[in-house]
Amino acid sequence: MHFWSQYSLFLAETLTFVIALLILVVGILVVRRMSSTLEKSKLEIKKLNKKFNEYADILHAEILPKLEYKKITKAEKKSEKHAQHHARKRIFLLQFHGDIKASAVSNLREEVTAVLQVAKPTDEVIVCLESYGGMVSAYGLAASQLQRLRQKQIPLTVAIDKIAASGGYLMACVANRILAAPFAIIGSIGVIAQLPNFHRLLKKNDIDFEQLTAGQFKRTLTMFGENTEKARHKMQEEIEDIHGIFKEFIQHNRPIVDIQQVATGEHWLATHAIKLNLADELITSDDYLLNASEQADIYQIKYNDKKTLGEKISSIFSALFMARPNI
Secondary structure, three states: OHHHHHHHHHHHHHHHHHHHHHHHHHHHHHHHHHHHHHHOEEEEEEEHHHHHHHHHHHHHHHHOOHHHHHHHHHHHHHHHHHHHOOOOEEEEEEEEEOOOOOOOHHHHHHHHHHHHOOOOOOOEEEEEEEEOOOEHHHHHHHHHHHHHHHHOOOOEEEEEEEEEEOHHHHHHOOOOEEEEOOOOEEEOOOOEOOOOOOHHHHHHOOOOOOOOOOOOOOOOOOOOOOOOHHHHHHHHHHHHHHHHHHHHHHHHHOOOOOHHHHOOOOEEEHHHHHHOOOOOEEOOHHHHHHHHOOOEEEEEEEEEEOOOHHHHHHHHHHHHHOOOOEO
16 A cells, blocks of 8 residues: 555656646747747738729629629629739838837838839839827938838829828828828927926935036936036027928928928818828828729738837837937
């Protein structure tokens, strides 16, 4: 009995060890798989004509008599075969949803690079743009990505369904044409820099703050030190300088705009923005693409570059607590 008792105990310990080892191995495999998924980057291409045709087919099947549905289906198949043997214009659809750091620019640069490998001056690139603006350097880079298309003589259209303000409009003005939904917000051509200052709170609680710099204007305004009029004046100079470059950029890319009239920091609904030449046509991106699909093949291009949760959190905090001018 003692032997069997010891043997049972040994088996239980061995089984526990094996189970623990299996859990560890499975855990490692799961973590590695999640990590590889987060790091996985790839280009996705979707033909939107197919999606539009599927919508129409589903509705026709439900609402039309069978005989009429068969006739329409037969006609559509004939039309598709005809289109396959005739060259059609190609439209490449990109989407840009901007945050304060224009984080989507990392994907945009890959998408533009991919499109430039195949696009011709007879094609068209449409960018569905939505952004409130943000950091100057980030949105400057995003606008430069769109300029790459213009430099290769690829017709560029920007569609604004909701908002393209400040840095968002910096990007939009690069386009040959700007489309906007009637209630889209456009403009805000200005520059802003803001940050809280805790100096008096620290002083009240007898807390010292020290900051050492080399260079007279290495740091102008600060969150914890005492801000001086000299520092404020220097920061204002920097903001005015950026605003001047912002205006020059818009004037160069969209000379029909009266820059002195629109560069006040104000924003307008698209119905008014049209009158100010900030946009060219009142239409939603949906209608534009649907109309274009009758004469062109539309390809949605999307580059997936998933970031880890830590990278996203770090990005948010760095954007919130750094005193940088934003557009």
